Amino acid sequence: MTTIDATPATNKSPSPTNPRRRVYLPHTKYIPILATLTLLLIMYFTGVANYENFGQPSVVVNLFRDNAVLIVVAVGMTFVIITGGIDLSVGAVISMTTTLTATLLQAGWPPLVVLPTVLLLGSLLGMGMGAVIHYFKVEPFIATLAGLFLARGIALFINQSSIPIRDKLWKALSEYRIVLADGVVTKITSVTAVVVVLIAAAVLAWTRFGRNVYAIGGNADSALLMGLPVGRTKIAVYTLSGFCAALGGVLFSINSTSGWALQGQGLELDAIAACVIGGVLLTGGSGYVFGSLLGVMVYGLIQTIITFQGDLNAAWTRIIVGLLLFGFIVLQRVVTRRAR
């Protein structure tokens, strides 16, 4: 009665197309991102309904302009978090980059030398942290925390006060306006941010490196057993995050035509929060660059609404972001539990 050896598998193809644990929701992995999108739309249309001029296209376009740096940084952070790590150093790398850029430009370096130099430096710092994490098994939290101190230390060492940038190219970039439509203009920084998002999304979706990032976050041991270059990928991810942070620093310096060592403080947390709101799981293995972009948009939209409201305390931004974080984390728990 309990024996199963009487089941010769003669009846070929017993239609294994009925996987027992199939979840009957449309695509479980898209639920967090769909939730963020829904929320974003609700917020947007609430704004449109309540405030004059909120519906103008410039509101949306300005979201990209005002949050270009955060978008770029969040992209790098997304890669790191998908592998299951974290990068606390990004804000400090921004400050290091802006300070260094301004100083070098002031010293008369040609801008086309400065740009690759600072980007390389940010990437190298990221690579160093990745190497420490991989080879010495220092936890990402601690390694990038040390990186935070190091980068901000370098920034303060170079200069503690704000340095103006008078370079022609930087000025030109800062003042350059791109006309999207009648009355809708944007800056070079927003375009850069959008390009970064598109490239990063393509890399994650269509390259071996991108897929390895997901595999490591899903199960690093399995990834190793499947012969994937786990160490190399991990180091590359932190390098990439360092690069994105440095690029964010460059954008910052273009936006403000200055460099300041106290720039970008606490930005790492904004970036992490944006990723979480955008459905990137902090446990790794799941998330999309577009999700993080949506997360940043939610962030920016809250600020826009508070500006439009006028009489609301800026403190509400943080509280609302905190509540949203709470909501999304609980949602993720529910979703991942059900998927199990």
Add this chain to the structure above:
Amino acid sequence: MGEPSPVLEMTGIRKVFPGVVALDGVDFRLFPGEIHALMGENGAGKSTLIKVLTGVYEIDGGGITLGGEQVDFTGPLQSQKAGVSTVYQEVNLCTNLTVAENIFIGREPRKFGRIQWGLMRKRAAALLARLDLNIDVSATLDTYSLAIQQMVAIARAVDVSARVLILDEPTSSLDASEVAQLFTIMRRLKDDGVAILFVSHFLDQVYEISDRLTVLRNGQLIGEYKTADLPQVQLVEKMIGKELAVLEDLEDRSQRIRAKTGDAAPILSATGLGRTGAIAPFDLTIHEGEVVGLAGLLGSGRTELARLLFGADRADSGSLQIDGKDVTLRGPQAAMKRGIAFSSENRRTEGILGDLTVRENIILALQASRGWTRPIPRRRQDELVDKYIKALQIRPADPEREVRNLSGGNQQKVLLARWLITEPRLLIIDEPTRGIDVGAKAEIQKLVAELSDGGMAVLFVSAELEEVLRLSHKIEVLRDRRLVEELENTEGVDADRIMQTIASGATS
């Protein structure tokens, strides 16, 4: 079968871990187009042999040839490249990726560096179709059952390198129809000339699918047999073995059985207690001073039964009475409060706390039951710990040493001491003698006998029949997650009788 040259040949394999000889001159060979079962109980050396074969461990002696060439694997990747692929019980894939990706990751078809998803999906679907598996390859792996995941893992393994395929307990979490599916795939691969090494604890499955089998016991080769020529009972006997008479100082069994008080009060009695997917509903009564042995192969539900009685897992059917009162165990604390103690078979992950000292490990359960506000005074701790270090002969006798630095047998004694100082009335010990040396084994058996003489009830879970027979007043036999028979341990009962039940199912 019967082809002249084996694809894989391991000769005189020796592997030593500190304090244990895990493999002692083991030979093993595998022919193309055969399914070869590797049999043995816990600690027999199956896992070690597989890890040697996949390059996870380096060998201390012997040699491996693959396709006639001498090989020396230094890592899993190397062995994979040479054509040895392994699919483990806990599937080593990334469940957050799609089915197609899991098959092709690291080897994705690309054009100008861009992964060709369409082509990849098509190839994956074609590969799975060859295994009679028609599933949506663009869905993530975690949306599929474990059985499907396992088959995907096999598809990957075969596609990567198709000479030798190792299936390590692939069926342990599958239901009957899923097993049938898996077997279809295995037969197909066998017909394609793949050599398959199959590990399973289900004898019926072994007899259904395997052509040949090799039995290991205590790190030694017992023999290689054609499956059709070896009756099940004989196989079980070879796996379990007859132990040497290391326990002369133990009292004569008949004497012990006589000593059992006939009218002892029942401590615990379970009626229809069960948990879906873990153990079918069972009835069991345990009396004061009684040693109840749980016999059965690994995966037969021994551990699951024990965990229910301790409240480590919640029962979802039936009722439990302790001292005649109905109780629902909401957790281990509830069971401990009623005088039940449980020492897990997974000493490392569920038992000892490696960072803590011997003393701390020993007092942990007693302290937990007192709550954190009522610490055991240090002097009392030292007294208790010293007493049990002496009584159980824990070596080294240093209470302040970190437990992870002790040998397996001594760790086991530390765990026993942890529960003994709580003065339980029912002690559940799951595989206390696994993987420890013969001397420590004898000491632990002796201790169990003494405890029972002192009035403590013991539920003794062990894969070794001799041990169960020697100690128990009553033996519960499990098979396929079901309690199939209860035997009073009287003159007529012997290992053969129990093996019969284990091998062929309920006689009742």
Add this chain to the structure above:
Amino acid sequence: MTIVKHRLFWPSVILVALLVVNIFTANQFITVRDGHLFGVLPDILRGSAPLLLVALGMTLVIATGGIDLSVGAVMAISGAVACLLIKDLSNQNSVGSVLLIMAIAIGASLVLGLWNGTLVAVVGIQPIIATLILMVAGRGVAQLVTDGQIINVQSSPYATIATGHFLAVPVAFLIAIAAVVLTVLLTRRTALGLLLESVGGSPTASRLAGIRSRRITIMVYVVSGGLAGLAGLIYSANIKSADSISAGNLIELDAILAVVIGGTALIGGRFSIAGTVIGAILIQALQVTVVAVGVPSKATLLFKAVIVVALCLSQSATFRQKVFGRFRPSRPAVPAEVPA
């Protein structure tokens, strides 16, 4: 067993070295003036009080394998609540009222800790995310409490906890030391320490040994919240005002660092309160010393960063092994008897 191998060896050496440097460079290392201890050493001890308190709570949290990012925000809230209430007192110098208010502020902090503990232990959210919520939202709450202003108070009893002396010793340091002693008593005189280490070492094994890990986990977050609240009071009493932006800013990172330098691993298990005390005082001494020895203030953080990097690497077993030790083959990573 050589002393060099002890985990606290290098941190202690560096701490002593820093203090020795101060003996030679500072005008006054330690003297008595107006019946008070005066000089660099008392300054270091007084200044380290808030960090010490926060790091103490963090140690317990980390011992269970968790982390508490919200301590800075809790400090800000506690200071804000206290200053708000004190400002409204008819007599700001009433000792009884000030004590009561401090109790209220700490009570609020305990509630915030309970919130964290509940999210971690009951809802089952990863500690780093669970406490991120309060970290982000908490500062907003503090800003709401103070209405975005800096609230100044003139209360001498309140100021005493930061700048006062008792028996010639700075009161702030006495408070911190009292907290340390209490924590040591709480963890080592009761069984709490053992149970904490057990839960941090292996939650599964602890459960099977009958430990109610949920309660213990909640408790450590409550304690951490309370200690952060106390630290917030000292901080705000020191500047005689509530500054919801800069109070406890980034202190969570310093605190985690102090714990790690003190030899408690982020994965949980064994913890060392003595190590944390050394770590916290070391970080403060470092800050004071770099100024005292005339390292230009711009290099302060860089100097700190270098030492932090060195200390973090010294606590990585892999690093020590790769760099210092080739004498001994590592133990096999896999246990001898693996289930077949």
